[in-house]
Amino acid sequence: MAAGPYNYSYIFKYIIIGDMGVGKSCLLHQFTEKKFMADCPHTIGVEFGTRIIEVSGQKIKLQIWDTAGQERFRAVTRSYYRGAAGALMVYDITRRSTYNHLSSWLTDARNLTNPNTVIFLIGNKSDLDAQRDVTYEEAKAFADENGLTFLECSAKTGENVEDAFLETARKIYQNIQDGSLDLNQADSGVQPKQLPRTTPAGGGDAKQCNC
Amino acid sequence: MAAVAEAPGTGVPLPAQVQANPITKKLNKILDSKIETDQELLDALETVSPFLTENTLQRRRNLRRDLEQRSLETNIRFLNSFRKVRDAVEGVTKDVDEMSKCCEAMTNRLRATKEQTRDLLNQTTSLQNQSKRVEKRAEIVTAFLGAFQLKPEEAKALRGTADGGIDRNFFPALNRVREIHADCKQLLRTSQHAAALEIMEKMAAAHEAAYELLYRWIQRECRLLNVDFVDLNPLLYQAFEAMQERPVLFKYSLDEYNTARRSHVVRAFIDALTRGGPGGVPKPIELLSHDPLRYVGDMLAWVHQAMASERETLQTLLKACKPEVLEEYVLPVLSHITEGLCRPFKVRVEQALSSENQPVALYRLSNLFTFYANTIRASLQEDAALIRSIEELKELTLNMFFSALNSSVQRMLEKIVPPDTDLLPVQGVHQILLMLRDVLESHDAALVTVTDKKENFTRIFATVLDPMLQTLLVSATQLSPLDVAVYMLNCLSSIYSVISLYQYTDDRLEMIKAQMEANEDVLVSEQATAILKRTGMIDLYSKAAAHQPKQGPLSAISGMEAPIISSALGKFDVFLAKPDSYQMQQCSYLTSAKLRASVQKRTIENVLAAYGILYAKLIEPANNYPQLPLKSFDQVRELLV
Numbered sequence: 034m035a036a037g038p039y040n041y042s043y044i045f046k047y048i049i050i051g052d053m054g055v056g057k058s059c060l061l062h063q064f065t066e067k068k069f070m071a072d073c074p075h076t077i078g079v080e081f082g083t084r085i086i087e088v089s090g091q092k093i094k095l096q097i098w099d100t101a102g103q104e105r106f107r108a109v110t111r112s113y114y115r116g117a118a119g120a121l122m123v124y125d126i127t128r129r130s131t132y133n134h135l136s137s138w139l140t141d142a143r144n145l146t147n148p149n150t151v152i153f154l155i156g157n158k159s160d161l162d163a164q165r166d167v168t169y170e171e172a173k174a175f176a177d178e179n180g181l182t183f184l185e186c187s188a189k190t191g192e193n194v195e196d197a198f199l200e201t202a203r204k205i206y207q208n209i210q211d212g213s214l215d216l217n218q219a220d221s222g223v224q225p226k227q228l229p230r231t232t233p234a235g236g237g238d239a240k241q242c243n244c
Numbered sequence: 245m246a247a248v249a250e251a252p253g254t255g256v257p258l259p260a261q262v263q264a265n266p267i268t269k270k271l272n273k274i275l276d277s278k279i280e281t282d283q284e285l286l287d288a289l290e291t292v293s294p295f296l297t298e299n300t301l302q303r304r305r306n307l308r309r310d311l312e313q314r315s316l317e318t319n320i321r322f323l324n325s326f327r328k329v330r331d332a333v334e335g336v337t338k339d340v341d342e343m344s345k346c347c348e349a350m351t352n353r354l355r356a357t358k359e360q361t362r363d364l365l366n367q368t369t370s371l372q373n374q375s376k377r378v379e380k381r382a383e384i385v386t387a388f389l390g391a392f393q394l395k396p397e398e399a400k401a402l403r404g405t406a407d408g409g410i411d412r413n414f415f416p417a418l419n420r421v422r423e424i425h426a427d428c429k430q431l432l433r434t435s436q437h438a439a440a441l442e443i444m445e446k447m448a449a450a451h452e453a454a455y456e457l458l459y460r461w462i463q464r465e466c467r468l469l470n471v472d473f474v475d476l477n478p479l480l481y482q483a484f485e486a487m488q489e490r491p492v493l494f495k496y497s498l499d500e501y502n503t504a505r506r507s508h509v510v511r512a513f514i515d516a517l518t519r520g521g522p523g524g525v526p527k528p529i530e531l532l533s534h535d536p537l538r539y540v541g542d543m544l545a546w547v548h549q550a551m552a553s554e555r556e557t558l559q560t561l562l563k564a565c566k567p568e569v570l571e572e573y574v575l576p577v578l579s580h581i582t583e584g585l586c587r588p589f590k591v592r593v594e595q596a597l598s599s600e601n602q603p604v605a606l607y608r609l610s611n612l613f614t615f616y617a618n619t620i621r622a623s624l625q626e627d628a629a630l631i632r633s634i635e636e637l638k639e640l641t642l643n644m645f646f647s648a649l650n651s652s653v654q655r656m657l658e659k660i661v662p663p664d665t666d667l668l669p670v671q672g673v674h675q676i677l678l679m680l681r682d683v684l685e686s687h688d689a690a691l692v693t694v695t696d697k698k699e700n701f702t703r704i705f706a707t708v709l710d711p712m713l714q715t716l717l718v719s720a721t722q723l724s725p726l727d728v729a730v731y732m733l734n735c736l737s738s739i740y741s742v743i744s745l746y747q748y749t750d751d752r753l754e755m756i757k758a759q760m761e762a763n764e765d766v767l768v769s770e771q772a773t774a775i776l777k778r779t780g781m782i783d784l785y786s787k788a789a790a791h792q793p794k795q796g797p798l799s800a801i802s803g804m805e806a807p808i809i810s811s812a813l814g815k816f817d818v819f820l821a822k823p824d825s826y827q828m829q830q831c832s833y834l835t836s837a838k839l840r841a842s843v844q845k846r847t848i849e850n851v852l853a854a855y856g857i858l859y860a861k862l863i864e865p866a867n868n869y870p871q872l873p874l875k876s877f878d879q880v881r882e883l884l885v
Binding site for chain 2: 044046078079081083094096098108109111112113114115116145146147
């Protein structure tokens, strides 16, 4: 009865933000499909993807909302920050302007999410090292200054992509363990599995196979 | 003596005379007898010796009698002993006889019994055979029952637990029932109709009861699902899988699920609106109600996200079902679950809208609705209440937008005054165009579909531009046609420069262009006429253009005499020397340099064309003109262009 894809203990809500063309959709696609999408069209409004991962032996379903980077969609996309447990803030290491905008994205993220939201900084397109416009050290310093975790990734090669998503989940899970994230509140971005119900029928086995 | 003594020893037969004498014989015999070697004698002596204790005469005389006595005694003892033996033997004989009799009796009885048991044996054998047959049949029957009857534990599983629940054995048992029922159809093909029918009936009943139970159970389970995150009971997947067989019950079961989830979603929505996140961060959505765009946007985003989660939960619930079932039910169920959101959502949106009268804000709102209607359309049924609500709200905001736009335009048009002498567009025109630009700017290009956008733009232009142009025309009625043309051209080019920046304006631009051309034509023809008038060429031109060869030479026609023509040509030369000074003052009021140049160029062309016609007539020999101070057409063109 162990039905793999449906067997999970928590749902974490993520949001991916950042300038247009930094590869947000490609990161999502790489993470959910393990493939690189070469001709990724501009996202219209928001898109949605899921994947189940494992953190400390717990199966966790990630519900990831990929937002459009274009300014004209801000009116729509900013409504999706609400209740995100994790925010992946992406810039393009080959375009300094996308890095320069990070502080405004960060302000948005801080204002629109709850204080426990884990914000993760991703420098995408690390495969294009030759065209690099933002050094690792500089971005790392920015991340440290703002208390963000930072990784350079490549949606194309898949390098570090898993780590970014998993590390974020680990931090959220850590927050739950610490008790700093209160699951009883609505909009925390995390939906816990309920305590095992003592259903009249099959209550016992239900514990073993929570599929 | 020695010879005699030796004789027996040597074995040499004794002389006949020795033998002949009996005494000798006897003597010899006695002498020869060797007592010590005669064992018998020794034994006898030995026997006698014990009771012959003293060797007396008396004793010796009595020996014989004693011996006889003893012999007699011995015999008597013998006799006694033998008598006992004989008695014993007789006893034995008697016993044996009796035994023999007994045996005989037994043999007889055995024989009799044998006689009697033969029947029994036959009977037994037949019974044994029968029993074997019966056993075989029993085996077959057991196998049959095994194949066509539920095991006790299966029957128990089908009856459910005491409180109406089911356990994991329920579904295998249910499958068994189904199998048996199917097998019975096979059975019907054999001769076992009655049995098959009976079993089928029984199985059908069991099946029915099981489904009844299962439905009740699902009902109860589903009622527990009105919570935030559902950890679905694994048995539920199987329950829904099994329910697929009963479309009606399946639908009812889904209805239960629907109802539970719907009430949950509504509650969660209200929570998000009024309570917000942990510790009020993020803030409750209702706190944003002063900013309708943000407020509505957040509500719609919440709905969108809730729908994604609901879809996942539903897909999990139905994961064991057939794909076509999933396809059939996912959209209707989601439509139904989200139906509950319509009312709270609509009420709030309408409230927020009631205080909004800015066209730009209203237009953005309508675009937002259009975007979400398109975004969630794929996840719901075509006629889902939520989509209907959003569409209605979109229509509402769009109508509000157009009426707000209309009243804004009207308000601004009231302030439109006649133009100054500079013939530039008045302030009101710029105001309206500024608003138009704001509206068009606010259109988030990709938020709505192309058709929607085109339609909206057409309507917006109709609402803004048509009344404006009308008002402008009315406001300019006191001006001369030339002034009107210039003024309209100035206004139109302002409009053109604004809307040409946007998409889907081709039709409107074409229209404006046509209007501009019409005004330009007026300007060109006015100017060309004025030039021809000032140079005195106008009469010459019209007469030359109207002249037909059958009317005779042109020079004979009054007003076309050579001297008149000569003087006109003289004036025309003055024009040719300084064509710019002949330009009308109004043309310099044209704001667009391009337009100015174009008007100038076309005026020259017109004048040139007129000259061309006149020139052709003048040089034609049939028209009988003397030598005139004529410049050739090419020369004139050279000078003007």
